[in-house]
Amino acid sequence: MNPRTLQLANQIRRGNFLTDGGLETDLIFNHGIDLPCFASFDLLSTDWGQGLLRDYYRAYLDLAARHRAGFILESPTWRANRDWGAKLGYDADQLARINREAIDLLRDIRDQHRASAELPVLISGNIGPRGDGYVADNSMSAEEAQAYHSHQLAAFAASTADLVSAFTLNYSAEALGITQAAMDLALPLVISFTVETDGQLPTGQPLGDAINEVDDASGGYPLYYMINCAHPRHFEQRLAGDGAWRSRIEGVRGNASKCSHAELDGAEVLDDGNPAEFGDDYRRLQRLLPNLRVFGGCCGTDLRHVSRIAEACLA
Numbered sequence: 001m002n003p004r005t006l007q008l009a010n011q012i013r014r015g016n017f018l019t020d021g022g023l024e025t026d027l028i029f030n031h032g033i034d035l036p037c038f039a040s041f042d043l044l045s046t047d048w049g050q051g052l053l054r055d056y057y058r059a060y061l062d063l064a065a066r067h068r069a070g071f072i073l074e075s076p077t078w079r080a081n082r083d084w085g086a087k088l089g090y091d092a093d094q095l096a097r098i099n100r101e102a103i104d105l106l107r108d109i110r111d112q113h114r115a116s117a118e119l120p121v122l123i124s125g126n127i128g129p130r131g132d133g134y135v136a137d138n139s140m141s142a143e144e145a146q147a148y149h150s151h152q153l154a155a156f157a158a159s160t161a162d163l164v165s166a167f168t169l170n171y172s173a174e175a176l177g178i179t180q181a182a183m184d185l186a187l188p189l190v191i192s193f194t195v196e197t198d199g200q201l202p203t204g205q206p207l208g209d210a211i212n213e214v215d216d217a218s219g220g221y222p223l224y225y226m227i228n229c230a231h232p233r234h235f236e237q238r239l240a241g242d243g244a245w246r247s248r249i250e251g252v253r254g255n256a257s258k259c260s261h262a263e264l265d266g267a268e269v270l271d272d273g274n275p276a277e278f279g280d281d282y283r284r285l286q287r288l289l290p291n292l293r294v295f296g297g298c299c300g301t302d303l304r305h306v307s308r309i310a311e312a313c314l315a
Contacts, residue, residue, distance in 0.1 A: 001221070005188040008163060009223050011120060012250070012293065016314055017070040018306060019253065019296035020060045024078075026302045027052070029270035037087050039079035044098050044105065054109055059303055061113045061121065067310045070120045072294060073110060075102040078128035078167060081152050092151060099125065099155035107160055124190070125156030125164040127178070133168030133194060133229060134261035136202040142217075145177020146184075153181050163188040167253070168229045168298075170194050170202040172210040179218045190251070192226035197260050199230075199238035207238060208245040215248065224250035224291070229298045231258045231273070232281035239288040251294030252285055254278070256301045264299060272300050279308030286313050 001009065024040050027033040033052070035042070043049030053076060064071040077099050079085070085095045103123060110121045130148055131138050140148065149166075156164050164187050169175045175191050182189035193201060193210055200206050211225050225248045227235055232254045239246060256273035257264060264271070278301070286292050295313055297305045 002186050004186065005223060008122075008188045012122075012223070015070055015118075015293070017072050017122070017294045018060065018064045018067070018310060018314075019072040019074055019251075019294060020057065021297035021301035021303060021306050022256070022299045023056065023076060025270060025299045026056075030302060037079055037084055039084060039088055040076035041078075041080040041098055041102060042088055043076065044101055050105060053105065057106070057109050058113070060306065061109070063303065063307055063310060065114065065119065067314045068119065069310065069314055070122070072122045072124050073106045074124050074126040074165060075099070075106055075161070077102045077126050077152070081127065081130060081149070083130055096151070096155040099152055100159045103156065103159035103161045122162045123160065125153075125159065125161040127152050127164060127166045128168055129170065129174060133170065134202070134265055136170045139171050140174060140177065142173045142176040142180065145174040146180045147177075149178045150181040150184070153178070153185055153187060157185040157187055163190060163223065165190040165192060165226075167192045167226075168194045172201070172205060172213045175210065176214050176217055179214055179221050183218065183221050189222050190224055190226060191222045192228045192251070192253070194229040194261075195227060195235050195238075196230070197234045199235035202261070207235065208243045211245040211248055224248060226251035226253060226294065228253035229255055229261075231255045232278075232285055233258060236281070236284060236288065239285070246289060247291050249289050250291045251296070252282065252289075252292065253296040253298040254281070254301070255299045256297065256305055257299070270300055272302070273305075275304040275308045278305050279312035282309045283312040
């Protein structure tokens, strides 16, 4: 672990952190915002879109302050890679610029917030999978994934991001390629896998095996691992036991709905689940995961859900 990563790891492990909910589903279903290709980064291209994002993040920062927790600001760049960017008319140079601008926006939001050593606000460059986060199709080798994701990671390396986080990864080779690219750039990195209703990756690989594979091949380079884009009850049963890999999971961003990925993909209305029950689900996860300290939401969640998580886990 390089000095920058070690310093950040120590900072994170001194307390609990909140992060936001499901940005894209919140904007689309609760606010009526059109997000082609589920790409929130396009909002950065207008003053109106930037204002919308500022209001969104500030509400979560206020929540974290009320609960005396740190906060991780995730950039709205989950889709800001070459394949998805091309669908929206962005070339490589434009994508590099908008990834950097996303970090600039978050830095400005942080500067206006009353962050402190006791209540730190960290800025994370958010990257997503090359393909569909729900389906492990058109999979790459680790080497191919390293080359592909290095473009977006290089943009974050040229910014003031504190770390990068790769979300909704559904097979281990892509996670390993991202890890290798981050190592080349000396970027602190978080890896977040998604799982199906059986608690295993869409490829069928057990979550613990995927974590061990990336750790073994990278010398344990990721700061920590997360689970996102699955309801807590989909993977809760897989967290019992003595596997050392459980200690590497330090964050969860669950879906509000108990539906499968296939069911969610075909849904025309939002299933926002039960926010109060959602908080209880996280309290159970907190008992199962000894190092769980980063709490947020994914698809179908909003400020209500993260508020319930904070009440259940940070009281």
